[in-house]
Amino acid sequence: MTLLAVEAISRSFAGHTVLRDISFTVQAGESVGIIGRSGAGKSTLLRCLNALERPDTGRILFEGQDLAHLPEKQLVLLRRKIGVVFQHFNLLSSRTVAANIALPLEIAGMPKAQRQERVAELLHLVGLEEHARKYPALLSGGQKQRVGIARALAANPALLLCDEATSALDPETTTSILDLLNQINKTLGLTLVFITHEMDVVRQLGHRVLVLEQGTIVADGPPADILKPDNALSSVKGAGYVASYS
Amino acid sequence: MSRLILELLLRATGETLEMVLASGFIAVLGGLPLAVFLTLTGPSGLCRMPWLNRPLGFLIDAVRAVPFIILLVLLIPFTRIVAGTSLGTEAAIVPLSVAAIPYFARIAEVSLQEVDSGLIEAVRAMGGTRWMIVRYVLLPESLPSLISGFTVTLVTLVGASAMAGAIGAGGLGDLAIRYGYQRFNTTVMLGVVAVLIVLVTGLQALGNLLSRTLRHDAPMRGA
């Protein structure tokens, strides 16, 4: 079943074209990686997928609704079905771990008792039960990202978007976060679209990878094919790979 | 120090506190919504409205540009309408508030603008409305900084209220002028200065403590 269909979207900022005629579909349960150089338009594309950014042309069909043309009022409601995990976590410093995870539920208007139950479930899922009442400032990067993931999952989204979710973490922590995301994708069947600069992340997490270059998709296929060393495109990805460590 | 002088000081301190706290309260009531509005409609805000933001910003700065002692005199007719009289402690609350609202609005605006834009993006991505972003992000995240700004406002009001004393508002300024300046009573003058110092340092210490207690964005020092 197709969960998301991107049909020929373009986006430019002040005459500078950032996304050019992009089309692809994402099946329910699939895990799709997006790679490409810095400035290729990856984040802009992801922001279009959860309607924080509107494409100038084209359509984005999510559960049968067109994100590109829906009025803002309906977009607000639709965003509640799409979770986002950020590179820099973006946790509210004024709220405890539990209260951060509860925020999407508060926004959705869930009653308090139900909310507490759901937050307990999520704390268990990400293994942070004993940190529930702490403030994010006291957590390590990996723990903060676990909170970020729990928060993104709170409202039972149909789609999870990750913009360089592991870029701020050390290799070991990255592995544990990837395991968690893999588990979420496999056991919960949650559809995943993620951006990364690390080829290991693509190999471990992606069923499929899109390579973005100057706003266009130049390759789309399984990681094993795309990331082959003798692939004509490997230089492009090599550059991205090196950039992430420089 | 005679008993009379102590009583005078005590009453004057009470009047000063009344002026400062009442106009401080009104400054938050009026200034905070203005600050939120300025932030939302500003150049990097969530609902940019330059045609409203700029004139409002101009009006706020225009009021701030007028020296308080002149504002005091200019506002006498307005004060009469609002308070029924232009004399006394209650009447002085009117010009003090008029000066404090734009003052606090600008200070609070800075606090609100310092909130990490990533947090706003996160709550927008969760499907939060603009009102939810104000309620869940802007206000709670800037609260410690808002309290620091409010403390600065209160301290400024202590000084301004002493000036209001010059036109018969009562309070410590009034006392210092009537006894200290006009009758050369040095004891009263020094007493007033001492009370003002205690008042200002006390307010500042209280503000710092409250702000620090509510700040959770950095690991606790010494913990």
Ligand SMILES: Nc1ncnc2c1ncn2[C@@H]1O[C@H](COP(=O)(O)OP(=O)(O)OP(=O)(O)O)[C@@H](O)[C@H]1O
């Ligand atoms: N709101 C905006 N206004 C103007 N230009 C923008 C805006 N958002 C993105 N851009 C531009 O679009 C281009 C692509 O940005 P984007 O953030 O999508 O790149 P990216 O592929 O995510 O890069 P990185 O790997 O560094 O995160 C950049 O040149 C950027 O300056």
Ligand SMILES: [Mg+2]
């Ligand atoms: Mg990016």
